[in-house]
Amino acid sequence: MHPAPSVIIFTTLSGLGFGLLVWLGMGFPFVTGWVAFAFFAIAYALAVGGLMASTFHLGHPERALKAFTQWRTSWLSREAWVSVAALIVMALYGAGLVFLGAKWTALGWLGAALSLLTVYCTSMIYGQLKTVPRWKTPLTPALMLAIALAGGALLAGQALAALILLPVAAVLQVLWWVRGDMALSRSGTDMASATQLGDIGAVRAFEPPHTGTNYLLREFVHVVGRRHSIKLRIIALILGYALPVVLLLAPFTHLMAFLAVVSHLAGIAASRWLFFAEAEHVVGLYYGKR
Amino acid sequence: MTQLPDRTEKKLGLVIDLDTCVGCHACVVSCKGWNTENYGAPLSDQDPYGSAPTGTFLNRVHSYEVQPEQGTAQLIHFPKSCLHCEDAPCVTVCPTGASYKRVEDGIVLVNETDCIGCGLCAWACPYGARELDAAEGVMKKCTLCVDRIYNENLPEEDRVPACVRTCPAGARHFGDLGDPDSDVSQLVEARGGVDLMPEQGTKPVNKYLPPRPKDQMDRPAAQPEGDIDVLAPFLKPVAEEPKGFIGWLDKALEKL
Numbered sequence: 001m002h003p004a005p006s007v008i009i010f011t012t013l014s015g016l017g018f019g020l021l022v023w024l025g026m027g028f029p030f031v032t033g034w035v036a037f038a039f040f041a042i043a044y045a046l047a048v049g050g051l052m053a054s055t056f057h058l059g060h061p062e063r064a065l066k067a068f069t070q071w072r073t074s075w076l077s078r079e080a081w082v083s084v085a086a087l088i089v090m091a092l093y094g095a096g097l098v099f100l101g102a103k104w105t106a107l108g109w110l111g112a113a114l115s116l117l118t119v120y121c122t123s124m125i126y127g128q129l130k131t132v133p134r135w136k137t138p139l140t141p142a143l144m145l146a147i148a149l150a151g152g153a154l155l156a157g158q159a160l161a162a163l164i165l166l167p168v169a170a171v172l173q174v175l176w177w178v179r180g181d182m183a184l185s186r187s188g189t190d191m192a193s194a195t196q197l198g199d200i201g202a203v204r205a206f207e208p209p210h211t212g213t214n215y216l217l218r219e220f221v222h223v224v225g226r227r228h229s230i231k232l233r234i235i236a237l238i239l240g241y242a243l244p245v246v247l248l249l250a251p252f253t254h255l256m257a258f259l260a261v262v263s264h265l266a267g268i269a270a271s272r273w274l275f276f277a278e279a280e281h282v283v284g285l286y287y288g289k290r
Numbered sequence: 291m292t293q294l295p296d297r298t299e300k301k302l303g304l305v306i307d308l309d310t311c312v313g314c315h316a317c318v319v320s321c322k323g324w325n326t327e328n329y330g331a332p333l334s335d336q337d338p339y340g341s342a343p344t345g346t347f348l349n350r351v352h353s354y355e356v357q358p359e360q361g362t363a364q365l366i367h368f369p370k371s372c373l374h375c376e377d378a379p380c381v382t383v384c385p386t387g388a389s390y391k392r393v394e395d396g397i398v399l400v401n402e403t404d405c406i407g408c409g410l411c412a413w414a415c416p417y418g419a420r421e422l423d424a425a426e427g428v429m430k431k432c433t434l435c436v437d438r439i440y441n442e443n444l445p446e447e448d449r450v451p452a453c454v455r456t457c458p459a460g461a462r463h464f465g466d467l468g469d470p471d472s473d474v475s476q477l478v479e480a481r482g483g484v485d486l487m488p489e490q491g492t493k494p495v496n497k498y499l500p501p502r503p504k505d506q507m508d509r510p511a512a513q514p515e516g517d518i519d520v521l522a523p524f525l526k527p528v529a530e531e532p533k534g535f536i537g538w539l540d541k542a543l544e545k546l
Contacts, residue, residue, distance in 0.1 A: 059428055074410075129414055131490070
């Protein structure tokens with residue numbers, strides 16, 4: 001799949017932002033006044049910034065409101081509803097904390113649940129697609145939820161939770177990669193099933209339908225060199241998971257905490273680039289590109 | 291509405307004969323022509339006369355080489371467009387309801403005024419049947435020429451999809467695949483029509499007729515033992531060993 005910057009920024013930032021909202025909603029840390037304002041401002045900048053970035057790849061962003069209509073079948077539509085609900089509930093809860101110093105616990109927990117559900121809906125946009133065997137697994141939502149919770153804990157200053165969740169996310173990440181590398185060959189979709197010519201013999205793409213490129217090739221047939229992929233995986237593991245853990249174990253300073261968050265964000269961005277760039281869409285089989 | 295209908299009154303679709311398709315791409319051209327000038331946004335081209343032309347097409351013809359274990363390879367031309375699946379995954383993922391499957395005839399269409407151009411339907415389609423038009427920013431797909439097949443302003447013989455009407459080899463057939471007595475259903479039955487990527491669970495309406503077995507002229511062993519050919523003695527090689535000048539040359543070169 002084409003690793004479009006808009007979707008990488010969207011899933012990375014909004015995942016982190018909603019992850020932070022989950023922790024704030026649960027009351028970790030319990031803050032009021034200006035401190036609460038700062039925490040909520042960061043969470044909203046990330047969550048809303050990410051959601052805004054996602055509209056950049058739309059052909060008609062001015063019609064984005066129509067995306068609220070098909071929640072019965074579409075994970076994208078469900079994400080639209082749940083994210084807006086989470087943002088509204090958490091805004092009310094945050095307003096209570098910031099302006100009134102009041103903690104509306106139930107509202108906070110509701111907001112936390114909706115924030116987590118938003119990340120789940122985002123992950124299911126990808127996890128539902130049978131056409132991309134690497135994504136079609138319960139490990140996809142598991143990984144994205146783990147990353148959001150771990151990153152959120154990191155931002156929320158919940159060192160103990162982050163020290164547990166970062167390694168959990170790292171393990172899920174490795175499992176996701178290992179499974180993903182075998183996913184296409186195990187999916188049962190290959191050139192023989194795509195063309196139904198396998199009964200005659202070995203199928204090879206002889207000539208594409210056109211001499212140039214097209215939308216399908218640009219969008220779905222992105223090939224990453226294996227050496228680059230391994231390098232990026234190592235970078236993602238070190239920056240995204242290992243280094244933040246090391247920095248958290250060091251004596252606490254705000255600079256260390258900031259560096260841990262930046263490192264985590266960079267690592268997750270690398271992992272998310274691979275998430276798209278390595279994903280093999282089965283349509284590539286028709287072009288002999290798998 | 292992106293919920294798929296439980297059943298459709300008809301299952302209009304195409305039957306594509308891989309045995310007769312000659313790979314001329316006439317269906318591609320006629321499709322582009324009709325669908326650029328008629329229903330919906332035109333199928334745009336980018337840099338059409340430049341060094342890197344691309345464009346939107348609803349129908350494309352691939353060519354595959356198939357190598358049997360024995361014998362010569364076969365070249366098979368393979369036209370591919372929307373298969374109007376019964377369980378169309380492109381429809382259910384659409385967040386706006388722009389994509390829908392019609393109850394009356396099963397055609398999968400895009401309401402372009404509702405399409406936000408998110409591309410998720412194209413991601414969900416295993417066949418590459420949907421292309422986002424780079425100029426219009428909306429999703430384009432085969433409409434089964436919905437503006438031809440019911441169009442009473444056209445002569446009756448033209449009320450079929452443009453690709454079917456134009457195919458010079460008769461490799462494309464249009465009809466109701468939900469009616470077991472229709473010509474297309476009979477054809478699928480007789481020729482063992484197949485679904486593409488059946489494991490994807492999309493239940494395509496369009497069917498492909500596999501190439502029929504090739505004749506065996508290139509394989510002498512295929513002739514049954516003891517088959518007497520009265521002409522055989524006359525067709526024996528006349529010169530087993532070269533004679534005369536060629537014979538001398540052959541020997542001379544052999545000695546070198």
